[in-house]
Amino acid sequence: MTTLFTVDDQAPSRSRIRICVECDLVSDVPPLAAGERSRCPRCGHRLATRMFTPIDHTLAYAIAAVIMLALSLSFSFISFSSTGVEQSMHLVDAITVTLEQRYGFLSFCFLVGVLALPFVYLMLVIYLHVSLALDHRPPGGVYIARSLSRMQPWVMADIFIVGVLVSLVKIMSLATISFGPAFWAFCIFSLLLLTTTQSVDRDWLFKRMCGPILTPEPEPGRGALTQGFTSCHACGQPGQVDDHGKGRCQRCGEALHARTKRSVQLTMALVVTSIILYIPSMALPVMVITQFGHPEPQTIIGGVLLLLAHGDYPVALVIFFASVMVPVAKVMALSWLCWKTRRPEPFRPGPRMKLYRLTEFIGRWSMIDVFVVTVLAAMVQLGNLMNIVPGHGVVAFGLVVVLTMIAAMCFDPRLLWDATDLQQTGQRHVAPRTARLSPAPPSSRQEVTR
Ligand SMILES: [Zn+2]
C-alpha cells in the first residue's frame, strides 16, 4: 500500500480525543495551530504538539547532525600531553582501547549509546521524512515511527559530552589538554541530535501514513480504563481493550495494555538487583591510575574526595550527586512508589507523579561516571609514565544505572491515579467496561499553550 494521507501543515488540527499515558485521563484536545501544544489538565503531561513545517526542520537538523557525527569520527577528538609525551585520542579509540583492556561492557555502552543508536535514529528520521517529502509511503514506515520513541531514552550523546568535560577536569592538573576539531563537531552533533529528537512530530507522522481512524472514543473528563479504553504508547491513538486490558491499536498495530503487565513486580525485581550491584559499584575501584609505575585504584567516593582535595568543588558535587546520590534516591523513590500503588490514596497522586518524572529524568545522567572512565581509559595511555585502566566497579555501576533506568520504564504511573478514578466512578476496582459514544462536553476542553 503506497497511499499517503494529506495533512495541511499550516491548517489547525482537528479536535480529537486523547488519553494521557501518565494518568489515564481522557481529554478533548482542541484544534492546534502550528507551534501550539496541549497538556493534560490533571498531571500536566504533554498530550499533543503541533510543529512548524514538520518535514523541513526535522530533516535539516537530522542531516546536519549526521554530517557532524561523520566529522567528529574523522578528526582528532582530544590531545593530551604530559612531561613532553603527547597523545591524541579519536572517538573510536574509546571502543578499541576498552576492548583491548577486556572491558567490552564499556565499549558496548559507548558504541550503542553515543554512536550507533544516535546514528540509526537519525538515519531512520531522514528515511521517513525524505520518503514523506517525496509523497512516497516508506516501506516499514509505521514500524519505524513506533520504534523512534523507544530508542530516545538510550541516546546518550549529551551525557557523553558532560562525561568528557568531567574527565578533563580530573586530569587537568596532571597534563596539558587541547581540543581537536572532532570535539567541537561532536558538541554541535549532540545539540543537533537533541533538537532532532524534540522536533519529530509523532502525530503528524502517523496521520500522514495512516490517516484519521474513526473508532469509538471514550468520554472526556474521566479515567480511560473505567470506560474500556487505553492510549497507544506508540502513536497516541485511543484504543479499546478487552476484559483483560489487552487490545491492538487500530492505527499503528501496536499491542495495547491498559496497565503494564506485572509493573510493580518487575520494577521491584530490578530495584532489588540494583541495590545488590550498588554495593560492589561503590566498594570496588572504578579505575586504576598508574603514575611512574605505581598503580593506584580509585573508587567513585575516592574520586570525589580527590576532586575536593584539588579544590574542584563543582565537579566533585556533580560526580557525587550523579554517581552516589542519584542511584540511591532513584531506588528509594521507585520502592516508595511501588509501595504506594498497594496503598492508594485518591487525593495525593500529583506529588507522586512529580517524583516519578524526576526519577525518570535524572536516572540516565548517572551514566556520566561510566563515560568518564571510558574517556580516561582511552585517552591516558602513556605506558608506565601515566596509564588509566577501568576497574570492575565501573561495570557494576553501569549495570546499576541501566537496571534502574529499565525499572523506571517498567513502572506504570497510571497505577498512582487508579484510586482517584475509582473514587470518581464509585467502582470498587478498575476494570474495562463497554465504551460509550457520547460527545465531549465543552468544559472538558484543554488549554493550549504556545
Ligand atoms: Zn495526565
Ligand SMILES: [Zn+2]
Ligand atoms: Zn498506535
